[in-house]
Amino acid sequence: MPKVYPNAIAIAPTAAAAPQPQPQVSKPSISDGQVQVLTVWKKSLLFNCKGFTVFDSKGNLVFRVDNYSSSNKTHILLMDATGKPLLTIRRKKLTLADNWVVYNGETDVNPLYTVKKHVNLLNSRWLAYVQTGCNNGSNKNVVYQIDGSYAQRCCTVYDEKKRVVAEIKRKESVAGVSFGGDVFRLVVQPDMDPAVAMALVILLEQMFGSRWSPPSN
DSSP states (O other): OOOOOTTOOOBOOOTTOOOOOOOOBOOOOSSSOOOEEEEEESSOSBTTOEEEEEEOTTSOEEEEEEESOTTOOSEEEEEETTSOEEEEEEEOSSOSSOEEEEEETTOOSSOSEEEEEOOOTTOOSEEEEEEESOOOSOOOSEEEEEEEETTTTEEEEEETTSOEEEEEEEOBOTTSOBOTTSEEEEEEOTTSOHHHHHHHHHHHHHHHOSOOOOOOO
């Protein structure tokens, strides 16, 4: 498989494991006016864990998700490269819809966003929409909408002014070899927090699963 993690090392516990260098740490900034092009790898750097590993354009580790229990998919923690909690994602209880709540850090109070899966057979364009706070059923306060196909790793995030603020795109290696669905790009515009954009990727994975559907030529 083509190399997708140039400056990070996965550490698997062994009986005589030598000390390993720590990944370089880089924090995406939304204040420098630059578009962030991140590489998302649907794999944890920790041995025997499921999750995500995210690198910046220089190959430095910026985000990680390490799920120790594959059965617990209702509580997900997005961390920076050092393991500091950035956002907590919880599935909303006692609801028939596929709704999730995003909190700051490792708390479960004062939610930042509610993310709802879009279910409408007459309009299949939209995948999900994001509202501020903990919204209980109304369609008010929508700040982001997501359309496209997560199965094909081709999605667009729009803000309330219908501006494109983030995109999920397929990633091709330099040699032209496809990475499939496990490695893709996340392009984040300066108006959006990259951590929030990554949280939306995590939620699309939870809502629409891991099925990879290559686009037809």
